[in-house]
Amino acid sequence: MNTQEDSFSSAFATTTSSFDDHHHHQARRRTCANGCDRPVNVCLCHTLPPNPLPTSTKVVILHHPHERRHKLATVPLLSKCLRNCEIIVGRKLKYGDSKLLDSLYDRACGNPNLPRWRALYLFPGLNALPLAEINQKKSSFDDDDMNDHVLVAFDGTWRHAKEMVHASLPFLSKFSLQACLDFDAGVGGPTIFDSDLILRREPFGGCMSTMEAVARCLRVLESNGIEIESRIIEVLRTMVSFQACFLKPMKPRHKLKKAKG
Structure with a gap:
């Protein structure tokens, strides 16, 4: 009988398997440090523009x-797609956060009668x-400056975004206008543009991720x-296709009937 040898072989096999699993897990967690900054197994470097796209519109998020x-945040990718994209982390916009917004x-x-078409908050x-x-x-x-728009967007859950807009109005309302894409608050559902770009459930038709907006x-x-x-x-669609592999089908929620009496 080779009980001791068999036990050693079994232990070695288990150790090797654990090592391989750990190594595979570490490989999955490794990120593309100089590219998309995402895990290598869902890398998007091949879809990113070789150089950030130049725009006359300056985007502030x-x-x-x-x-x-x-994990589903799209703003980090958007900043890699656009050259004129400034990201401010916070819960409200105020004077001192951005030299661009401060100048506006x-x-x-200095001129209260100046048209506010240039700066728009979405x-x-x-x-x-x-x-x-x-x-x-x-x-x-x-005014030539009117051709160079400044677009302000808010990135967060819809409850957070609403709070962020409200908190930022004392500052934003001085120089910008509220703008929107087509939407319908009376229609439930995802973006009106492409149903395959859904990352999270939206509150009403026309809502979409920050990147898509x-x-x-x-x-x-x-x-x-x-x-x-x-x-x-194209970058967003590839990201969504990766994410779809990890999503579980959602079952419809049944409404609970109130007990009588």
Whole structure:
């Protein structure tokens, strides 16, 4: 009988298996430090533009602190796609957070009658003007600066985003207008554009991730907007396809009937 030898072989096999599993787990967790900064098994470097895309529109994103830890956050990728993209981590925008926004604030305070078409903060609502309409109106002004838009977006859950907008209004309302893409608060569901780009359940039709929303806006604001939108959406679509492999099918939730009496 080779009991001792068999036990050693079994122990060695178990140790080797554990080592291989640990090594595989470590490999999965390794990130692309100089590229997309994502785990190597869901790397998106091959879809990112070789160089960040130049735009006349300057994008400023208020990134909620909780979103920095979220696996589905799209803002880090967006900043790698766009050259003129500034990310501010916080819960509200205020003077001192951004030299660009500070300059707009100072200019507006110095000239209260200055048109505010240049700076737009993106958030759906009954008082928000459609982006396409704003883009048409600003063309009636001769000011060259009006061609270089500043687009402010809020990245967080919808509850957080609403709080962030409200907290930022004392600052933003001095120099910017509220803008939106098409949306319908009476229709439940995901983005009205592409159902295959869903990362999380949205509160009503027309809502979308920050990355998709910025891409759709640049389509309207930039002269080569269709090309820019296409490049950004390609990255987002690849990210969503990776994520779909890890999502479990969601079963419909049954409504509970209230007990009588």
